[in-house]
Amino acid sequence: MKTPFVKDLAAEQVITGFFLVHEKEIRNANNGKPYLRMELGDRSGTVEARMWDQFDGMAKGVSRDDFVKVQGRVEIYRNRPQLLLMQFRVARPEEIDLGDFLPHTKFDVELMYRELLGHAEGMQNPWLRQLVLKILCDAEVARRYKRAPAAKVMHHAYIGGLLEHVVGLCGLAKHIAVHYPELDVDLLLTAAMLHDLGKLDELCYERAIGYTVEGQLLGHIVMEVETVGQAIEGIVGFPQQLKTVVQHILISHHGEYEFGSPKLPMIREALAFHYLDDLDSKMAAVRAALAMDAGEEEWSAFSGALGRKFLRLEKYLAEEEKKAGTESKAAKE
Amino acid sequence: MKTPFVKDLAAEQVITGFFLVHEKEIRNANNGKPYLRMELGDRSGTVEARMWDQFDGMAKGVSRDDFVKVQGRVEIYRNRPQLLLMQFRVARPEEIDLGDFLPHTKFDVELMYRELLGHAEGMQNPWLRQLVLKILCDAEVARRYKRAPAAKVMHHAYIGGLLEHVVGLCGLAKHIAVHYPELDVDLLLTAAMLHDLGKLDELCYERAIGYTVEGQLLGHIVMEVETVGQAIEGIVGFPQQLKTVVQHILISHHGEYEFGSPKLPMIREALAFHYLDDLDSKMAAVRAALAMDAGEEEWSAFSGALGRKFLRLEKYLAEEEKKAGTESKAAKE
């Protein structure tokens, strides 16, 4: 693991370390002199860095999204640490452990992927099984599926987050299909496995989580409808109606036009899957909100994704017990 | 079972039978002469009835929501049957089987209620268990709970529908609590059992499904928040914070202000329960839509509750198979 992390930078330290370049620009100081300003980061946060002299040569070879090795001194500016650079260079690949730069699911991605394949192999419908296995066994898809986050900020926003979300949905789908026997579990599983496939390319997450230009122009729904369509076209004899059904479930899974679904769910499984996806995303968003502290004992941080904060139930109920304890003690005395 | 049902009335028949009075009024004919007009119904539909002469004495004793025994002749007016009354009187209670007048769940309400009590008795949290058992074991609550529909038109709109919905939610809650171990299953079960308790009094469903005046002025959410509050106040030592939590889950279960929830779910279980309740209602609404035929082979009737129609998946996929069958046969020939 790299040292130091941004969150550990202490004033007046002189440090040597590796960081990702989030932004890089040449600015003019108020006296008209140019200086180099970069925003450097790792998975623990970001820090501003400046270099005032003789940065021309070094700056030339470095671009946004490069990893750099820097030497500098930590100063405090407006109460926040800032790096005064002495020197820096592009890092060599072997010097970098990507895990230092992006937050990561706490589950084992290889295990999860195997679980996912298990769900796929257990499907009864031969066309759907063939379809999802064809896609999931593609080496490049698998490579990206094991890394992709489920979103930039809303939920499961970390490496492996998409896979965690999808595996969770497969389990949930099986529970629901037991409860509502009218639902076709294979369609639900197909939906779970493919509904965010477009995110593999909508997002970029090699070094930081962001959107690709294609992702911004098309969105994962349109991207995956084409990818899945192509995969289906490559399967001889795949029923045309079933293709339409699968594509409908993909494009309607956001449930509302305003969330980018060009069609509302008009198939029972499409409606049910929309609920499952929404529920799992929201449960993850609550989890993330509760994991953050905003200074109120009984409340989570405000969740932008949900537009509210959440009660820390145990804390709130415990207060009472504490009080009750005190009172019963008082009563005894 | 009564005969004839409204749906079986045939032109020119003279019939004797029992009906519920939905509307009753004296109108003036175009020639200024008063006549009696009633809307009569049973669980199969409604029919207009008129009486032109000497109805004064008979009409006096009959009001809306009375059951009547009528004798009349079926005429066709504007292509629909109409009853020309010869005589009628209020029916005696022992002449009426309520089941003839309202649609009914196809499940056994006594069995379902026992299942519900089983869920209640299995709860771990002593306060919540005591609360729900106190309410569910109240004889008047039990009597009404076994009859109440879940809604007038949206979903489970039949006698016993509420109980069917609630028992379904209990099962769903247990599935979900297995999948998301962070959820407190007892809170979910309490929510399932009490979230529509106010509907016992918001709706009237002795003879037809409608809203009481109190129901229209207060709504089931406000009604049950008070009822449950009173039940809690009667339990010595019930923790005050837990009362607030339960009431919050009740008032937020519609999930949005515009659906009449004065607060958004701000507790994890409240959010999850809102999804379960919504999902189960929608699945029932889809079921109801698919059960109706609107003349399009591949599509259900339009669902007012969902604002769309639904694909009959099997029909649609079967077409292909048929076609495929034909084609492969053609190919062989």
Add this chain to the structure above:
Amino acid sequence: MKTPFVKDLAAEQVITGFFLVHEKEIRNANNGKPYLRMELGDRSGTVEARMWDQFDGMAKGVSRDDFVKVQGRVEIYRNRPQLLLMQFRVARPEEIDLGDFLPHTKFDVELMYRELLGHAEGMQNPWLRQLVLKILCDAEVARRYKRAPAAKVMHHAYIGGLLEHVVGLCGLAKHIAVHYPELDVDLLLTAAMLHDLGKLDELCYERAIGYTVEGQLLGHIVMEVETVGQAIEGIVGFPQQLKTVVQHILISHHGEYEFGSPKLPMIREALAFHYLDDLDSKMAAVRAALAMDAGEEEWSAFSGALGRKFLRLEKYLAEEEKKAGTESKAAKE
């Protein structure tokens, strides 16, 4: 041209003619006897038809969307003509002129298609020219493009309407590109030609205008994004970025999420094209509203597409002139 048209049916006539079956069902009369009810139509309107006896054999061979030859008598029922069928059979293809059954653009579709190809051939960008020509020169596309309406009811809702709309947009695009030189006219033309390509399959318009099941489940935007994607994949060397740009313009052309665009226009040409498409659709909707009379001299019929009625400008201004004329005449006298 066929005789008689529905709008010409007169009471007590006995007629022989050809109609399209819009609906067909067996119903029970009030006396319990089954009868056959069909809705028959041609481009002038629809009429209800009934047959009371011995229809079994004839009815068996006839389905919705068949053309039938019928013999019957026109009766007036509830002030509207109704056909009392004596006999009917499925029509032979050579007996039918489709033009009798669907409204049609008043322009020559062959001429318009040639004009469209002319616009395509004049494009400067070799990739875009190759793309649109590849699609437009496909025989099946051309055949359907010359028939498809632009919508079921909103605008250009007649055979050839889509082509009329698209050719109009090409002309409009060229005008606009002269006015705003920053716009790439080839992208605008490509957008015009391909933005409703999915409607060729979203709608069915062989005998009446409706939606296909695929059209309802996917919508023309998703359908064409895949079709165009496939066409591009078949062109060796087509730049990947340009593909994304074309697809973005297609999916964003409705301009708002609530109108089914999964992305808002984020390219200058996409935004401009959205305005052109909207303007041309609205101008056609106004034209259609003004063509209908709703009994108010100065106002058009209410346009459902636009949510309002439109002033008949000439009528309104002429009133004044009339009045002015009268007054000046009065003044002279």
Add this chain to the structure above:
Amino acid sequence: MKTPFVKDLAAEQVITGFFLVHEKEIRNANNGKPYLRMELGDRSGTVEARMWDQFDGMAKGVSRDDFVKVQGRVEIYRNRPQLLLMQFRVARPEEIDLGDFLPHTKFDVELMYRELLGHAEGMQNPWLRQLVLKILCDAEVARRYKRAPAAKVMHHAYIGGLLEHVVGLCGLAKHIAVHYPELDVDLLLTAAMLHDLGKLDELCYERAIGYTVEGQLLGHIVMEVETVGQAIEGIVGFPQQLKTVVQHILISHHGEYEFGSPKLPMIREALAFHYLDDLDSKMAAVRAALAMDAGEEEWSAFSGALGRKFLRLEKYLAEEEKKAGTESKAAKE
């Protein structure tokens, strides 16, 4: 009155004074060393306070919402005063005058409460009079009613503000009932007195204005519907229908679902009262906006509650007079 107030802190002063602890936390400086940071306040504003050394013992005994006596030096940091603490301790109750810490109505709360009781005693309807007097004469209710603000920020956001709002509404109700004789003035008065009763517990305002956890989870409407329901249950013979009417007026007084009313006003008095409440709140919000200066001579500060700024009418009209004066003088010369 305490000295100094936050708004009077001047650079380089060494002061001793009393403040309320709004926030308290231990943070790590950039050099890793922990320091104490508190936000201290009184009714004139808030100030940041820091202590760098040996704060452990003192900090332990102090929590948010405590009053503290501090000794410190005022420094200017980023152009704002900051307190560098030398020492502090929890204040003794007798050292604190709560009026120093919260803004206060300029009216006499005892007088206003007597006026309120006068309105109550003058009511004709014996049930409603008994109900409101029972509630208003409860010692704990009276104590809180004389302190509660009407809101945290929107209007009447100061100690005694709720009472001021309610007494104003009683007067307004009487005016309106004279103008619209169809309105039942006793229902309007009851609405005025009870519609915000839940705010006594929804808000906390002992030391600063905020929301209680119960208030956030339930809201004042739900809280008061239960409280008032309990009070009614305690009055023997109180008509059940009248209870429903009163509760309906309470729950519908926000007038719209989106403002947290689970029912729309469906009783004439409920609708009228909603308008009165809204009008009085808005008039107070305008008053507050006009009391603040945002640097534009003719305009008030922007009112968040109203989403706009307001014209200073006199200023604007006076300009003209000034100008007119100048001009008429000029004309004379």
Add this chain to the structure above:
Amino acid sequence: MKTPFVKDLAAEQVITGFFLVHEKEIRNANNGKPYLRMELGDRSGTVEARMWDQFDGMAKGVSRDDFVKVQGRVEIYRNRPQLLLMQFRVARPEEIDLGDFLPHTKFDVELMYRELLGHAEGMQNPWLRQLVLKILCDAEVARRYKRAPAAKVMHHAYIGGLLEHVVGLCGLAKHIAVHYPELDVDLLLTAAMLHDLGKLDELCYERAIGYTVEGQLLGHIVMEVETVGQAIEGIVGFPQQLKTVVQHILISHHGEYEFGSPKLPMIREALAFHYLDDLDSKMAAVRAALAMDAGEEEWSAFSGALGRKFLRLEKYLAEEEKKAGTESKAAKE
């Protein structure tokens, strides 16, 4: 008073009477023969009239909005009366009493107008007093002001309704200005008197209530802002700023953009007046809803203007008393 009124037409009667022509058209019967169809009405309702033979000469001289004298026989068609015309001619002015054709305020318009002028003369601000008197004393304005309804359907939809609404608002304004001394009562009175002035020309109400073409194209707000502007320009020395203030109050009185106000109220009096106008309109709409019976004892008819029905409070509360009475009687026995 005319006889018979539409509501009194009885089957098989032969009648002679006066009616207003709402619609007139020549239609083709199903047998192709033309016939005359008119919709005739008076203040009690409308009736369809037909003439099958020799109507050419008579029909030529008659247009929509003419009064006609007709002779005909009342037939019942689809359960509603219909007039079979024998002959008719345009009525002579002296034969017509307009009061028979339009509903009318129950107050004396001359008295109300004098009250209005009294309010105007009592104003302190000389400019505003001069302005409103100039307008209200204009003979043509006065003539129309005494007739105009306040709306076509929403509230005060009858002859003299506007005046009733405005006089009511003047009284309300004075009440409010006593309660909120910060409000300038003269501005409120000016607003009351002029805020619907444009309705004198937006609506037509000589024979039936409708919209003029100008009214539909411009609306009363724009119409009155110009009229009032012109009146002000004709007053020498009227302060320019005060003109802007008056016009602002006029254009903002609907309170929201979506209700056609191009500006939100940004002056205290404009905001207050918006509330008064809204309250008075809604109170009138409730009154109208309660005056209509929709067959539910405790509820008014559904009010389209308010989107709900209203409780008949006295009926609802009386039930209880009745019940209570019965019970107490029972108790005694």
Add this chain to the structure above:
Amino acid sequence: MKTPFVKDLAAEQVITGFFLVHEKEIRNANNGKPYLRMELGDRSGTVEARMWDQFDGMAKGVSRDDFVKVQGRVEIYRNRPQLLLMQFRVARPEEIDLGDFLPHTKFDVELMYRELLGHAEGMQNPWLRQLVLKILCDAEVARRYKRAPAAKVMHHAYIGGLLEHVVGLCGLAKHIAVHYPELDVDLLLTAAMLHDLGKLDELCYERAIGYTVEGQLLGHIVMEVETVGQAIEGIVGFPQQLKTVVQHILISHHGEYEFGSPKLPMIREALAFHYLDDLDSKMAAVRAALAMDAGEEEWSAFSGALGRKFLRLEKYLAEEEKKAGTESKAAKE
């Protein structure tokens, strides 16, 4: 041209120059001492200025919107330049070139105005031609029309911007009228010339772009409807209906109530013009967004007016070519 511009101020410089006073106030320092704070600006930006001693005499004569000549030293405060004033006085008119203080269209306003008059003179409708020429030839209108911006921030937000927008719309109108021959080009030209006439007085733009009080209270739509109405009233014989048509087009040109149009377009030309105006505004807003750099190579700055950012099409397509170039080079090697 003035020196220095705000954007060129460098630390530690002592400068003498001319600036516009945006804000001026006396504040109390933290030590209680009053100081002068002004915001000074020119077309390149704004800078904060302070004066700590002996500013009383100088400050008295200076107000917001004055031009001042100042002498001061540039200091850096919180990383931004700040002016420490030594002395200042009001500038003499002859010392100021207004072009230094406001951004300006890059086109020649005199040429554009002549082009506008050319469009006006070419109109066929004598009444409309007379109307627009009467207005455009008014010297004061012409003077302001040559300066006014089209908006404060949304589009064409610079001196001469309104004229640029209007001349553009005239050209666009002529293009469209060729394409849609049903449109009356003279009405479109009249709309173009007069639709923002009210902005001449709604905005103030002598020294900086802002809103006048009248502009905020009435808005340009209401202002111009009155101005144009007055101009029409001055033309003897101008048809009343045509006046209504012109005013309708003016008030409906925003197209939606929520954008301040009190009526929706109900005339064909009104609808078409709304689209042209909207299109031209949006094209200008895109142009402005693309002219700003927000640090992402392929994307424009975020446009507040459009709620999104825009793709830099050439950059994005060029990447591919670059890549393609590299690849083909690689392929050759």
